Amino acid sequence: MIEARELTKRYGGKTAVDHLSFTVRPGLVTGFLGPNGAGKSTTMRMVLGLDTPCSGSVTVGGRSYGRLPAPLRTVGSLLDAKSVHGGRTVRKHLLGLARSNAIGRRRVDEVLELVGLTEVADQRAKGLSLGMGQRLGIAAALLGDPEVLILDEPVNGLDTEGIRWIRDLLKSQAAQGRTVFLSSHLMSEMELTADHLIVIGRGKLLADTRMREFIETNSQGGTLLRTPDEEAGRMRTLLEAHGATVQMDARGPWRVTGLTPVEIGELARGHQLAIHELTPVFSSLEEVYTNMTQSSVEFRGGVQDAEHETKELVR
Numbered sequence: 001m002i003e004a005r006e007l008t009k010r011y012g013g014k015t016a017v018d019h020l021s022f023t024v025r026p027g028l029v030t031g032f033l034g035p036n037g038a039g040k041s042t043t044m045r046m047v048l049g050l051d052t053p054c055s056g057s058v059t060v061g062g063r064s065y066g067r068l069p070a071p072l073r074t075v076g077s078l079l080d081a082k083s084v085h086g087g088r089t090v091r092k093h094l095l096g097l098a099r100s101n102a103i104g105r106r107r108v109d110e111v112l113e114l115v116g117l118t119e120v121a122d123q124r125a126k127g128l129s130l131g132m133g134q135r136l137g138i139a140a141a142l143l144g145d146p147e148v149l150i151l152d153e154p155v156n157g158l159d160t161e162g163i164r165w166i167r168d169l170l171k172s173q174a175a176q177g178r179t180v181f182l183s184s185h186l187m188s189e190m191e192l193t194a195d196h197l198i199v200i201g202r203g204k205l206l207a208d209t210r211m212r213e214f215i216e217t218n219s220q221g222g223t224l225l226r227t228p229d230e231e232a233g234r235m236r237t238l239l240e241a242h243g244a245t246v247q248m249d250a251r252g253p254w255r256v257t258g259l260t261p262v263e264i265g266e267l268a269r270g271h272q273l274a275i276h277e278l279t280p281v282f283s284s285l286e287e288v289y290t291n292m293t294q295s296s297v298e299f300r301g302g303v304q305d306a307e308h309e310t311k312e313l314v315r
């Protein structure tokens, strides 16, 4: 579990993180989203004791990072995969980390196996491909078998296979009851990986919500509707009279927005109109997120009054 309470960080006159409170829970992959400069990396660095909050607090497993008796056993992180000493071999890099954290050699072999680096264990780190380097960073994060994993842009620059591998790994780590907190600008990937989302803008919390709820509540997808031809005119009039917008399609289903599928179904039933198809369609995470950060529409996914912040984001 990660708990941030009123976390605030200023650099000179610039407020990077602004009274940010959230909880990242075990058993889930939680995505951390926000436009460039929103304060994600700063927040992660404060969680990991690499930056000191100006005010507020953040704990991992109930303690601030500095008070953890064996940090690597509580929280594993990947902030910058390139921060490895390139002259060392893969195994030596991990052995060095293990030794300084009282972790046995056997665990090094386990994580090498887990991330698929056993065969290149004796190669120098600087010769690794980007994907391999990323795996090494993840091996280091997993070394202490920590309850919390924090990853900043772990899929940056990876190919499809590498991305899928990280997705499966993170999901399985969460399924084992670990807390997984990751940032990524790749929305399609985040949509597939994360169960929960924390969204920030200008250092402030914009949303703290389940992925499904975030998409469903803020989706502009609408509902696909088919009715028999002879009832189409009456159906359209009825829907529009109740505030719906109907996009007609002569051959396919209509797209109805402004009413939920339940409301459409109940209206049709009340007027004895037949329905042949009623399919909710949801926007992608990317569409919802882009819309949220580009419009001043009030966001309703767990934080009520984000109007001001979303306006700020587009200035």
Ligand SMILES: Nc1ncnc2c1ncn2[C@@H]1O[C@H](COP(=O)(O)OP(=O)(O)OP(=O)(O)O)[C@@H](O)[C@H]1O
Binding pocket: 011, 014, 015, 016, 034, 035, 036, 037, 038, 039, 040, 041, 042, 043
């Ligand atoms: N060490 C620093 N000194 C001064 N300003 C900083 C420092 N670190 C971050 N900032 C500023 O704080 C703000 C938040 O930066 P941060 O890197 O945390 O955002 P981010 O959400 O991680 O962005 P990105 O998605 O681009 O990585 C930015 O305006 C950044 O310029």
